[in-house]
Amino acid sequence: MQDLHRLEQLGSTAALGMWANDAILALDRLGRQEEVGDEDLALLKEAVSALKAASEEREQPDSKMPSSLAFIERALDVAERLTVGKGNDAALELLAELSDELGQIVENRQFENGDKILNFFATLSRQQLAATQSVLNSPQEASWTAGPATLSFS
Protein backbone atom coordinates (compact mmCIF):
# COMPACT_ATOMS: atom_id res chain seq x y z
CA MET A 1 0.00 0.00 0.00
CA GLN A 2 1.25 3.48 -0.80
CA ASP A 3 2.32 5.50 2.24
CA LEU A 4 -0.14 8.28 1.49
CA HIS A 5 -3.03 5.88 0.96
CA ARG A 6 -2.15 4.17 4.22
CA LEU A 7 -2.02 7.51 6.03
CA GLU A 8 -5.40 8.47 4.61
CA GLN A 9 -6.93 5.17 5.74
CA LEU A 10 -5.38 5.44 9.14
CA GLY A 11 -6.61 8.99 9.63
CA SER A 12 -10.20 8.29 8.64
CA THR A 13 -10.32 5.00 10.56
CA ALA A 14 -9.05 6.64 13.74
CA ALA A 15 -11.37 9.64 13.31
CA LEU A 16 -14.43 7.43 13.01
CA GLY A 17 -13.38 5.52 16.14
CA MET A 18 -12.96 8.78 18.07
CA TRP A 19 -16.30 9.99 16.79
CA ALA A 20 -17.99 6.86 18.15
CA ASN A 21 -16.24 7.39 21.49
CA ASP A 22 -17.43 11.01 21.53
CA ALA A 23 -20.98 9.71 21.13
CA ILE A 24 -20.53 7.37 24.13
CA LEU A 25 -19.07 10.19 26.22
CA ALA A 26 -21.90 12.55 25.24
CA LEU A 27 -24.46 9.91 26.22
CA ASP A 28 -22.63 9.39 29.50
CA ARG A 29 -22.84 13.13 30.26
CA LEU A 30 -26.52 13.05 29.40
CA GLY A 31 -27.06 10.02 31.63
CA ARG A 32 -25.30 11.71 34.56
CA GLN A 33 -27.36 14.84 33.97
CA GLU A 34 -24.25 16.87 33.46
CA GLU A 35 -24.55 19.98 31.40
CA VAL A 36 -24.78 18.88 27.80
CA GLY A 37 -23.38 21.35 25.28
CA ASP A 38 -24.62 22.18 21.79
CA GLU A 39 -21.73 20.20 20.39
CA ASP A 40 -22.89 17.03 22.15
CA LEU A 41 -26.41 17.47 20.86
CA ALA A 42 -25.17 18.25 17.35
CA LEU A 43 -23.05 15.11 17.38
CA LEU A 44 -25.91 12.92 18.58
CA LYS A 45 -28.28 14.41 16.00
CA GLU A 46 -25.73 13.64 13.30
CA ALA A 47 -25.61 10.09 14.62
CA VAL A 48 -29.42 9.81 14.40
CA SER A 49 -29.48 10.74 10.74
CA ALA A 50 -26.38 8.72 9.90
CA LEU A 51 -27.91 5.60 11.47
CA LYS A 52 -31.11 6.23 9.53
CA ALA A 53 -29.17 6.59 6.28
CA ALA A 54 -27.26 3.39 6.99
CA SER A 55 -30.51 1.54 7.67
CA GLU A 56 -31.61 2.52 4.16
CA GLU A 57 -28.20 1.82 2.61
CA ARG A 58 -28.05 5.35 1.29
CA GLU A 59 -25.51 8.10 1.55
CA GLN A 60 -25.80 11.52 3.07
CA PRO A 61 -24.38 14.03 0.63
CA ASP A 62 -25.02 16.99 2.94
CA SER A 63 -23.62 15.42 6.08
CA LYS A 64 -21.17 17.58 8.01
CA MET A 65 -19.86 14.49 9.69
CA PRO A 66 -16.30 13.54 8.72
CA SER A 67 -15.99 10.15 7.06
CA SER A 68 -19.76 9.96 6.64
CA LEU A 69 -19.41 7.50 3.77
CA ALA A 70 -17.15 5.32 5.87
CA PHE A 71 -19.63 5.51 8.74
CA ILE A 72 -22.47 4.14 6.61
CA GLU A 73 -20.41 1.15 5.52
CA ARG A 74 -18.90 0.50 8.97
CA ALA A 75 -22.29 0.86 10.65
CA LEU A 76 -23.71 -1.78 8.32
CA ASP A 77 -20.79 -4.03 9.17
CA VAL A 78 -21.25 -3.62 12.94
CA ALA A 79 -25.00 -4.11 12.70
CA GLU A 80 -24.46 -7.28 10.74
CA ARG A 81 -22.11 -8.62 13.39
CA LEU A 82 -24.60 -7.80 16.12
CA THR A 83 -27.43 -9.61 14.34
CA VAL A 84 -25.69 -12.75 13.10
CA GLY A 85 -28.17 -15.54 12.48
CA LYS A 86 -31.21 -13.28 12.73
CA GLY A 87 -32.13 -13.13 9.06
CA ASN A 88 -31.37 -11.05 6.01
CA ASP A 89 -32.78 -7.70 7.01
CA ALA A 90 -32.07 -7.84 10.74
CA ALA A 91 -29.03 -5.57 10.44
CA LEU A 92 -31.00 -2.87 8.62
CA GLU A 93 -33.83 -3.18 11.14
CA LEU A 94 -31.40 -2.82 14.04
CA LEU A 95 -29.97 0.38 12.56
CA ALA A 96 -33.45 1.83 12.07
CA GLU A 97 -34.34 0.92 15.64
CA LEU A 98 -31.15 2.52 16.99
CA SER A 99 -31.82 5.67 14.99
CA ASP A 100 -35.34 5.96 16.45
CA GLU A 101 -34.13 5.24 19.97
CA LEU A 102 -31.32 7.79 19.77
CA GLY A 103 -33.73 10.29 18.24
CA GLN A 104 -35.92 9.94 21.32
CA ILE A 105 -32.96 10.37 23.64
CA VAL A 106 -31.94 13.57 21.88
CA GLU A 107 -35.48 14.90 21.85
CA ASN A 108 -36.08 14.22 25.56
CA ARG A 109 -32.50 14.99 26.53
CA GLN A 110 -32.66 11.97 28.76
CA PHE A 111 -30.57 8.83 28.69
CA GLU A 112 -31.36 6.01 31.05
CA ASN A 113 -31.60 2.62 29.45
CA GLY A 114 -29.63 2.58 26.29
CA ASP A 115 -27.51 -0.53 26.41
CA LYS A 116 -28.16 -1.31 22.76
CA ILE A 117 -27.01 2.12 21.65
CA LEU A 118 -23.94 2.04 23.88
CA ASN A 119 -23.10 -1.45 22.71
CA PHE A 120 -23.38 -0.36 19.08
CA PHE A 121 -21.04 2.63 19.47
CA ALA A 122 -18.63 0.64 21.65
CA THR A 123 -18.46 -2.18 19.08
CA LEU A 124 -17.91 0.34 16.29
CA SER A 125 -15.16 2.11 18.19
CA ARG A 126 -13.43 -1.14 19.20
CA GLN A 127 -13.50 -2.30 15.61
CA GLN A 128 -12.04 1.00 14.46
CA LEU A 129 -9.24 0.84 17.01
CA ALA A 130 -8.40 -2.68 15.89
CA ALA A 131 -8.51 -1.50 12.27
CA THR A 132 -6.16 1.40 13.05
CA GLN A 133 -3.71 -1.05 14.61
CA SER A 134 -4.00 -3.31 11.57
CA VAL A 135 -3.20 -0.51 9.16
CA LEU A 136 -0.31 0.50 11.41
CA ASN A 137 1.12 -3.00 11.69
CA SER A 138 0.53 -4.27 8.17
CA PRO A 139 1.58 -1.54 5.80
CA GLN A 140 1.79 -3.98 2.92
CA GLU A 141 -1.85 -4.94 2.88
CA ALA A 142 -5.09 -3.03 2.89
CA SER A 143 -6.01 -4.69 6.15
CA TRP A 144 -9.37 -3.25 6.94
CA THR A 145 -10.76 -3.25 3.45
CA ALA A 146 -9.28 -6.57 2.41
CA GLY A 147 -11.49 -8.57 4.73
CA PRO A 148 -13.25 -11.78 3.74
CA ALA A 149 -15.80 -9.90 1.66
CA THR A 150 -13.13 -8.53 -0.62
CA LEU A 151 -11.44 -11.87 -0.91
CA SER A 152 -14.78 -13.36 -1.81
CA PHE A 153 -14.55 -11.83 -5.27
CA SER A 154 -11.24 -13.42 -6.08
Next chain:
Amino acid sequence: MDGGARDVELLLARIKQEISSLKEDPRFKKPADGKRGAGLYEHVVDLIGSCEWRIERNNPGPESSPEAQEAFARTLRESITVLGEAQFALPWLIATRSPNVNLGSLYMSEELTEILVGKDTDLVIVPDRKFMYSTISWPFSSTIESTPGFTRRTKRRPIVVHYPLSDSDRLLLHPLFAHEIGHSTVYKFKLIERFGSEVMSDAAFKERVRDEAGRVMAELSPGISQLRLRRELRENLRNWIKELLCDLLAVEAVGPTFLWAVGSFGLPLNRSEPTFTHPPTTLRIKLILDLLERNGWIDFCEDAAPEIMGLLREVAADATEKLGRPWDFLRDEVLAQSDWLRGVVSERVGDQQLRPVVGEEAKRAADLLDHLILPVGPDECPFKPRAIMLGGWLHALRDQDSPEGLVSVQKDRRLQDLVGKAIEMSTVLTSWEHR
Protein backbone atom coordinates in the same frame (compact mmCIF):
# COMPACT_ATOMS: atom_id res chain seq x y z
CA MET B 1 -9.29 -2.12 33.21
CA ASP B 2 -9.13 -0.16 29.96
CA GLY B 3 -9.50 3.48 30.93
CA GLY B 4 -8.70 2.96 34.60
CA ALA B 5 -6.70 5.68 36.37
CA ARG B 6 -3.32 4.04 35.74
CA ASP B 7 -4.13 3.29 32.14
CA VAL B 8 -5.14 6.89 31.52
CA GLU B 9 -2.01 8.20 33.25
CA LEU B 10 0.13 6.07 30.95
CA LEU B 11 -1.75 7.16 27.84
CA LEU B 12 -1.66 10.87 28.70
CA ALA B 13 2.09 10.65 29.26
CA ARG B 14 2.58 9.11 25.85
CA ILE B 15 0.43 11.75 24.17
CA LYS B 16 2.40 14.50 25.86
CA GLN B 17 5.58 12.90 24.61
CA GLU B 18 4.29 12.61 21.01
CA ILE B 19 3.27 16.27 21.01
CA SER B 20 6.54 17.55 22.43
CA SER B 21 8.61 15.39 20.09
CA LEU B 22 6.82 17.03 17.17
CA LYS B 23 6.93 20.56 18.50
CA GLU B 24 10.57 20.37 19.53
CA ASP B 25 11.85 18.74 16.36
CA PRO B 26 14.22 21.21 14.67
CA ARG B 27 12.73 20.23 11.29
CA PHE B 28 9.30 21.41 12.43
CA LYS B 29 9.93 25.02 11.50
CA LYS B 30 7.23 27.52 10.70
CA PRO B 31 7.59 28.85 7.15
CA ALA B 32 6.76 32.52 6.59
CA ASP B 33 3.04 33.20 6.09
CA GLY B 34 1.91 32.54 2.52
CA LYS B 35 5.08 30.62 1.64
CA ARG B 36 5.14 27.01 0.52
CA GLY B 37 4.65 24.73 3.51
CA ALA B 38 2.91 27.35 5.68
CA GLY B 39 -0.49 25.72 5.20
CA LEU B 40 0.93 22.29 5.96
CA TYR B 41 2.66 23.56 9.11
CA GLU B 42 -0.56 25.17 10.40
CA HIS B 43 -2.42 21.97 9.58
CA VAL B 44 -0.12 19.94 11.85
CA VAL B 45 -0.51 22.59 14.55
CA ASP B 46 -4.27 22.20 14.15
CA LEU B 47 -3.94 18.44 14.55
CA ILE B 48 -2.06 18.86 17.82
CA GLY B 49 -4.60 21.46 18.99
CA SER B 50 -7.57 19.25 18.14
CA CYS B 51 -6.11 16.29 20.06
CA GLU B 52 -5.42 18.48 23.10
CA TRP B 53 -8.92 19.99 22.88
CA ARG B 54 -10.63 16.63 22.67
CA ILE B 55 -8.70 15.22 25.62
CA GLU B 56 -9.31 18.22 27.82
CA ARG B 57 -13.00 18.37 27.01
CA ASN B 58 -13.74 14.66 27.17
CA ASN B 59 -11.86 13.30 30.16
CA PRO B 60 -14.80 11.72 31.97
CA GLY B 61 -13.18 11.25 35.38
CA PRO B 62 -13.62 8.38 37.85
CA GLU B 63 -17.33 9.06 38.55
CA SER B 64 -18.32 8.26 34.97
CA SER B 65 -19.53 4.88 33.71
CA PRO B 66 -17.03 2.14 32.80
CA GLU B 67 -18.22 2.43 29.18
CA ALA B 68 -17.28 6.12 29.14
CA GLN B 69 -13.88 5.48 30.72
CA GLU B 70 -13.13 2.76 28.20
CA ALA B 71 -14.27 5.00 25.34
CA PHE B 72 -11.96 7.77 26.55
CA ALA B 73 -9.03 5.34 26.68
CA ARG B 74 -9.73 4.22 23.11
CA THR B 75 -9.75 7.84 21.99
CA LEU B 76 -6.38 8.35 23.66
CA ARG B 77 -4.99 5.30 21.89
CA GLU B 78 -6.28 6.54 18.52
CA SER B 79 -4.77 9.97 19.24
CA ILE B 80 -1.36 8.47 19.98
CA THR B 81 -1.35 6.72 16.61
CA VAL B 82 -2.46 9.79 14.69
CA LEU B 83 0.08 12.04 16.42
CA GLY B 84 2.80 9.48 15.71
CA GLU B 85 1.84 9.47 12.04
CA ALA B 86 2.10 13.27 11.98
CA GLN B 87 5.87 12.68 11.86
CA PHE B 88 5.23 12.09 8.15
CA ALA B 89 4.90 15.86 7.81
CA LEU B 90 8.55 16.52 8.71
CA PRO B 91 10.12 15.43 5.40
CA TRP B 92 7.30 17.22 3.59
CA LEU B 93 8.16 20.47 5.36
CA ILE B 94 11.81 20.01 4.41
CA ALA B 95 10.75 19.48 0.77
CA THR B 96 8.95 22.83 0.75
CA ARG B 97 12.17 24.58 1.77
CA SER B 98 14.26 22.93 -0.96
CA PRO B 99 12.05 21.46 -3.71
CA ASN B 100 13.54 18.47 -5.50
CA VAL B 101 11.18 18.51 -8.42
CA ASN B 102 12.00 20.61 -11.48
CA LEU B 103 10.98 24.21 -10.82
CA GLY B 104 9.09 24.53 -14.12
CA SER B 105 7.13 21.43 -13.25
CA LEU B 106 6.39 22.79 -9.79
CA TYR B 107 5.13 26.08 -11.25
CA MET B 108 2.89 24.26 -13.71
CA SER B 109 1.54 22.01 -10.96
CA GLU B 110 0.75 25.05 -8.82
CA GLU B 111 -1.18 26.52 -11.74
CA LEU B 112 -3.05 23.23 -12.15
CA THR B 113 -3.83 23.24 -8.45
CA GLU B 114 -5.34 26.70 -8.72
CA ILE B 115 -7.42 25.59 -11.71
CA LEU B 116 -8.61 22.34 -10.18
CA VAL B 117 -8.84 23.09 -6.48
CA GLY B 118 -8.68 26.84 -5.93
CA LYS B 119 -6.34 29.52 -4.66
CA ASP B 120 -6.09 28.66 -0.97
CA THR B 121 -3.84 25.66 -1.36
CA ASP B 122 -0.36 24.64 -0.33
CA LEU B 123 1.08 22.15 -2.79
CA VAL B 124 3.94 19.98 -1.58
CA ILE B 125 5.60 17.69 -4.12
CA VAL B 126 7.88 15.07 -2.63
CA PRO B 127 9.89 12.25 -4.19
CA ASP B 128 9.08 8.81 -2.86
CA ARG B 129 11.16 5.67 -2.83
CA LYS B 130 8.15 3.77 -4.15
CA PHE B 131 7.56 3.47 -7.88
CA MET B 132 4.21 5.23 -8.01
CA TYR B 133 2.45 8.57 -8.04
CA SER B 134 0.09 9.20 -5.11
CA THR B 135 -1.47 12.05 -3.16
CA ILE B 136 -3.23 13.11 0.00
CA SER B 137 -5.17 16.27 0.77
CA TRP B 138 -5.61 17.64 4.31
CA PRO B 139 -3.69 14.58 5.61
CA PHE B 140 -4.95 14.85 9.21
CA SER B 141 -8.27 16.52 8.56
CA SER B 142 -10.48 13.58 9.60
CA THR B 143 -9.18 13.89 13.14
CA ILE B 144 -9.43 17.67 13.20
CA GLU B 145 -12.91 17.85 11.66
CA SER B 146 -14.31 15.14 13.88
CA THR B 147 -13.38 17.06 17.04
CA PRO B 148 -16.61 18.62 18.32
CA GLY B 149 -16.29 22.34 18.94
CA PHE B 150 -12.74 22.68 17.64
CA THR B 151 -12.13 25.33 14.99
CA ARG B 152 -9.11 24.92 12.77
CA ARG B 153 -6.79 27.88 12.26
CA THR B 154 -5.61 27.22 8.75
CA LYS B 155 -7.87 27.71 5.77
CA ARG B 156 -5.12 26.85 3.32
CA ARG B 157 -5.50 23.31 2.04
CA PRO B 158 -2.25 21.31 2.12
CA ILE B 159 -1.94 18.89 -0.79
CA VAL B 160 0.92 16.40 -0.77
CA VAL B 161 1.88 14.66 -4.01
CA HIS B 162 4.42 11.83 -4.10
CA TYR B 163 6.22 10.92 -7.31
CA PRO B 164 8.75 8.18 -8.04
CA LEU B 165 12.29 9.29 -7.36
CA SER B 166 13.22 8.15 -10.86
CA ASP B 167 10.82 10.65 -12.43
CA SER B 168 12.22 13.91 -10.98
CA ASP B 169 13.49 15.04 -14.38
CA ARG B 170 11.01 13.14 -16.57
CA LEU B 171 8.91 16.21 -17.12
CA LEU B 172 6.86 14.70 -19.90
CA LEU B 173 5.31 12.41 -17.28
CA HIS B 174 4.40 15.28 -14.98
CA PRO B 175 0.96 15.87 -16.50
CA LEU B 176 0.19 12.87 -14.25
CA PHE B 177 0.33 15.36 -11.36
CA ALA B 178 -2.98 16.72 -12.70
CA HIS B 179 -4.63 13.39 -11.85
CA GLU B 180 -3.15 13.46 -8.35
CA ILE B 181 -4.26 17.05 -7.78
CA GLY B 182 -7.68 15.99 -9.08
CA HIS B 183 -8.07 13.85 -5.95
CA SER B 184 -8.20 17.08 -3.95
CA THR B 185 -10.89 18.40 -6.27
CA VAL B 186 -12.94 15.27 -5.70
CA TYR B 187 -12.48 15.63 -1.96
CA LYS B 188 -13.06 19.37 -1.70
CA PHE B 189 -16.16 19.43 -3.86
CA LYS B 190 -17.53 16.15 -2.48
CA LEU B 191 -17.87 14.64 -5.94
CA ILE B 192 -18.13 11.09 -4.65
CA GLU B 193 -20.90 12.11 -2.27
CA ARG B 194 -22.56 13.78 -5.26
CA PHE B 195 -22.30 10.52 -7.21
CA GLY B 196 -23.95 8.85 -4.22
CA SER B 197 -26.90 11.21 -4.19
CA GLU B 198 -27.35 11.63 -7.93
CA VAL B 199 -26.64 8.10 -9.11
CA MET B 200 -26.39 5.54 -6.33
CA SER B 201 -29.58 6.57 -4.58
CA ASP B 202 -31.62 5.80 -7.69
CA ALA B 203 -34.01 2.88 -7.17
CA ALA B 204 -32.98 1.21 -10.44
CA PHE B 205 -29.32 1.36 -9.41
CA LYS B 206 -30.11 -0.19 -6.04
CA GLU B 207 -31.96 -2.96 -7.81
CA ARG B 208 -28.99 -3.66 -10.08
CA VAL B 209 -26.63 -3.80 -7.07
CA ARG B 210 -29.02 -6.15 -5.33
CA ASP B 211 -29.13 -8.44 -8.39
CA GLU B 212 -25.37 -8.43 -8.81
CA ALA B 213 -24.81 -9.20 -5.12
CA GLY B 214 -27.16 -12.15 -5.53
CA ARG B 215 -25.22 -13.44 -8.51
CA VAL B 216 -21.86 -12.97 -6.77
CA MET B 217 -23.18 -14.84 -3.75
CA ALA B 218 -24.52 -17.69 -5.85
CA GLU B 219 -21.48 -18.05 -8.09
CA LEU B 220 -18.49 -16.95 -6.00
CA SER B 221 -19.19 -16.40 -2.34
CA PRO B 222 -21.95 -18.56 -0.90
CA GLY B 223 -20.81 -17.87 2.66
CA ILE B 224 -20.98 -14.09 2.47
CA SER B 225 -24.14 -12.13 3.15
CA GLN B 226 -25.76 -10.12 0.39
CA LEU B 227 -25.68 -7.00 2.56
CA ARG B 228 -21.92 -7.28 2.80
CA LEU B 229 -21.55 -7.92 -0.91
CA ARG B 230 -23.67 -4.88 -1.71
CA ARG B 231 -21.40 -2.81 0.52
CA GLU B 232 -18.35 -4.10 -1.31
CA LEU B 233 -19.86 -3.40 -4.72
CA ARG B 234 -20.76 0.17 -3.76
CA GLU B 235 -17.32 0.77 -2.24
CA ASN B 236 -15.53 -0.58 -5.31
CA LEU B 237 -17.68 1.43 -7.68
CA ARG B 238 -16.96 4.58 -5.70
CA ASN B 239 -13.22 3.82 -5.92
CA TRP B 240 -13.41 3.46 -9.69
CA ILE B 241 -15.50 6.60 -10.10
CA LYS B 242 -13.01 8.55 -8.00
CA GLU B 243 -10.06 7.48 -10.17
CA LEU B 244 -11.96 8.17 -13.39
CA LEU B 245 -13.03 11.62 -12.19
CA CYS B 246 -9.35 12.38 -11.54
CA ASP B 247 -8.39 11.15 -15.02
CA LEU B 248 -11.04 13.29 -16.66
CA LEU B 249 -10.25 16.36 -14.56
CA ALA B 250 -6.66 15.95 -15.76
CA VAL B 251 -7.83 15.74 -19.40
CA GLU B 252 -9.80 18.95 -18.94
CA ALA B 253 -6.77 20.67 -17.45
CA VAL B 254 -3.86 19.42 -19.58
CA GLY B 255 -5.50 17.84 -22.65
CA PRO B 256 -3.60 15.28 -24.77
CA THR B 257 -0.44 15.35 -22.62
CA PHE B 258 -2.33 13.40 -19.97
CA LEU B 259 -3.27 10.71 -22.49
CA TRP B 260 0.33 10.35 -23.61
CA ALA B 261 1.69 10.39 -20.06
CA VAL B 262 -0.75 7.63 -19.05
CA GLY B 263 0.26 5.64 -22.14
CA SER B 264 3.92 6.06 -21.28
CA PHE B 265 3.77 5.40 -17.51
CA GLY B 266 0.53 3.56 -16.74
CA LEU B 267 -0.01 1.29 -19.73
CA PRO B 268 3.25 -0.65 -19.27
CA LEU B 269 2.13 -1.40 -15.70
CA ASN B 270 -1.48 -2.40 -16.32
CA ARG B 271 -3.59 -2.98 -19.40
CA SER B 272 -6.72 -5.03 -18.72
CA GLU B 273 -6.44 -5.89 -15.04
CA PRO B 274 -9.11 -4.41 -12.78
CA THR B 275 -8.47 -4.01 -9.06
CA PHE B 276 -10.77 -3.03 -6.22
CA THR B 277 -9.28 0.45 -6.18
CA HIS B 278 -8.58 1.13 -9.86
CA PRO B 279 -10.38 0.35 -13.12
CA PRO B 280 -8.37 -1.38 -15.84
CA THR B 281 -6.32 0.93 -18.05
CA THR B 282 -8.43 -0.12 -21.05
CA LEU B 283 -11.46 1.55 -19.49
CA ARG B 284 -9.46 4.58 -18.35
CA ILE B 285 -8.05 5.16 -21.83
CA LYS B 286 -11.46 4.70 -23.42
CA LEU B 287 -12.95 7.44 -21.24
CA ILE B 288 -9.92 9.69 -21.75
CA LEU B 289 -10.21 9.35 -25.54
CA ASP B 290 -13.97 9.95 -25.43
CA LEU B 291 -13.46 13.19 -23.51
CA LEU B 292 -10.63 14.36 -25.78
CA GLU B 293 -12.96 13.73 -28.71
CA ARG B 294 -15.75 15.73 -27.10
CA ASN B 295 -13.33 18.56 -26.31
CA GLY B 296 -12.14 18.71 -29.93
CA TRP B 297 -8.64 17.31 -29.43
CA ILE B 298 -8.79 14.06 -31.36
CA ASP B 299 -7.67 15.37 -34.75
CA PHE B 300 -4.77 17.10 -33.04
CA CYS B 301 -3.76 13.80 -31.41
CA GLU B 302 -4.11 11.88 -34.69
CA ASP B 303 -1.95 14.41 -36.52
CA ALA B 304 0.67 14.42 -33.78
CA ALA B 305 1.12 10.64 -33.48
CA PRO B 306 -1.11 8.42 -35.63
CA GLU B 307 0.70 5.20 -34.71
CA ILE B 308 0.41 5.87 -31.01
CA MET B 309 -3.23 6.75 -31.46
CA GLY B 310 -3.66 3.38 -33.18
CA LEU B 311 -2.21 1.67 -30.12
CA LEU B 312 -4.37 3.65 -27.71
CA ARG B 313 -7.55 3.09 -29.73
CA GLU B 314 -6.81 -0.64 -29.67
CA VAL B 315 -6.47 -0.48 -25.88
CA ALA B 316 -9.72 1.48 -25.58
CA ALA B 317 -11.57 -1.01 -27.77
CA ASP B 318 -10.72 -3.75 -25.27
CA ALA B 319 -12.53 -1.89 -22.50
CA THR B 320 -15.72 -3.76 -23.32
CA GLU B 321 -14.14 -7.22 -23.35
CA LYS B 322 -15.46 -9.66 -20.76
CA LEU B 323 -13.72 -9.23 -17.40
CA GLY B 324 -15.69 -11.62 -15.20
CA ARG B 325 -17.68 -10.98 -12.07
CA PRO B 326 -17.97 -8.48 -10.43
CA TRP B 327 -15.82 -6.41 -12.80
CA ASP B 328 -18.27 -6.47 -15.71
CA PHE B 329 -20.90 -5.00 -13.42
CA LEU B 330 -18.58 -2.18 -12.30
CA ARG B 331 -17.45 -1.48 -15.86
CA ASP B 332 -21.03 -1.40 -17.18
CA GLU B 333 -22.11 0.96 -14.40
CA VAL B 334 -19.19 3.27 -15.22
CA LEU B 335 -20.01 3.27 -18.93
CA ALA B 336 -23.66 3.98 -18.16
CA GLN B 337 -22.50 7.03 -16.19
CA SER B 338 -19.95 8.36 -18.66
CA ASP B 339 -22.11 11.41 -19.46
CA TRP B 340 -22.40 12.12 -15.75
CA LEU B 341 -18.61 11.90 -15.38
CA ARG B 342 -17.94 14.19 -18.33
CA GLY B 343 -20.58 16.68 -17.19
CA VAL B 344 -19.15 16.93 -13.68
CA VAL B 345 -15.54 17.50 -14.75
CA SER B 346 -16.49 20.00 -17.42
CA GLU B 347 -18.60 21.94 -14.92
CA ARG B 348 -15.75 21.82 -12.40
CA VAL B 349 -12.97 23.09 -14.68
CA GLY B 350 -15.19 25.48 -16.64
CA ASP B 351 -13.44 28.04 -18.84
CA GLN B 352 -10.04 27.00 -17.52
CA GLN B 353 -10.29 23.91 -19.71
CA LEU B 354 -7.34 23.49 -22.08
CA ARG B 355 -8.89 24.15 -25.50
CA PRO B 356 -7.62 23.04 -28.91
CA VAL B 357 -6.78 26.62 -29.83
CA VAL B 358 -3.75 26.21 -27.52
CA GLY B 359 -2.56 23.57 -29.98
CA GLU B 360 -1.25 26.32 -32.27
CA GLU B 361 0.90 27.75 -29.49
CA ALA B 362 2.13 24.24 -28.73
CA LYS B 363 3.12 23.70 -32.37
CA ARG B 364 5.18 26.91 -32.26
CA ALA B 365 6.83 25.70 -29.05
CA ALA B 366 7.60 22.34 -30.71
CA ASP B 367 9.12 24.14 -33.74
CA LEU B 368 11.43 26.09 -31.44
CA LEU B 369 12.44 22.88 -29.71
CA ASP B 370 13.31 21.39 -33.13
CA HIS B 371 16.02 24.06 -33.24
CA LEU B 372 16.97 23.61 -29.57
CA ILE B 373 15.60 27.06 -28.79
CA LEU B 374 13.98 27.62 -25.40
CA PRO B 375 10.25 27.48 -26.22
CA VAL B 376 9.17 30.39 -24.08
CA GLY B 377 7.61 32.63 -26.74
CA PRO B 378 7.79 36.42 -26.98
CA ASP B 379 8.55 38.31 -23.72
CA GLU B 380 5.39 40.38 -23.94
CA CYS B 381 3.22 37.31 -24.44
CA PRO B 382 4.96 34.12 -23.32
CA PHE B 383 3.50 30.72 -24.19
CA LYS B 384 1.26 29.23 -21.53
CA PRO B 385 2.98 26.59 -19.36
CA ARG B 386 0.46 23.98 -20.46
CA ALA B 387 1.12 24.84 -24.13
CA ILE B 388 4.86 24.47 -23.56
CA MET B 389 4.32 21.01 -22.06
CA LEU B 390 2.16 20.08 -25.05
CA GLY B 391 4.85 21.47 -27.36
CA GLY B 392 7.42 19.29 -25.60
CA TRP B 393 5.34 16.18 -26.28
CA LEU B 394 4.71 17.22 -29.90
CA HIS B 395 8.41 17.67 -30.50
CA ALA B 396 9.22 14.36 -28.80
CA LEU B 397 6.66 12.41 -30.82
CA ARG B 398 7.66 13.89 -34.19
CA ASP B 399 10.28 11.23 -34.76
CA GLN B 400 9.12 8.69 -32.18
CA ASP B 401 5.58 7.83 -33.21
CA SER B 402 5.53 4.19 -32.15
CA PRO B 403 4.76 2.18 -29.01
CA GLU B 404 8.48 2.12 -28.26
CA GLY B 405 8.69 5.86 -28.83
CA LEU B 406 5.87 6.49 -26.35
CA VAL B 407 8.16 5.15 -23.64
CA SER B 408 11.55 6.30 -24.90
CA VAL B 409 10.52 9.96 -25.02
CA GLN B 410 11.28 9.92 -21.29
CA LYS B 411 14.99 9.45 -22.03
CA ASP B 412 15.54 12.84 -23.68
CA ARG B 413 16.83 14.82 -20.69
CA ARG B 414 17.90 17.82 -22.78
CA LEU B 415 14.40 18.25 -24.19
CA GLN B 416 12.83 17.94 -20.75
CA ASP B 417 15.28 20.46 -19.29
CA LEU B 418 14.31 22.93 -22.01
CA VAL B 419 10.60 22.35 -21.39
CA GLY B 420 11.05 22.86 -17.63
CA LYS B 421 13.16 25.98 -18.05
CA ALA B 422 10.68 27.46 -20.55
CA ILE B 423 7.73 26.84 -18.20
CA GLU B 424 9.71 28.44 -15.39
CA MET B 425 10.50 31.54 -17.48
CA SER B 426 6.97 31.82 -18.81
CA THR B 427 5.59 31.72 -15.26
CA VAL B 428 8.06 34.34 -14.05
CA LEU B 429 7.37 36.64 -17.02
CA THR B 430 3.63 36.35 -16.55
CA SER B 431 3.97 36.98 -12.84
CA TRP B 432 6.01 40.18 -13.49
CA GLU B 433 3.46 41.29 -16.03
CA HIS B 434 0.67 40.90 -13.46
CA ARG B 435 2.59 42.88 -10.87
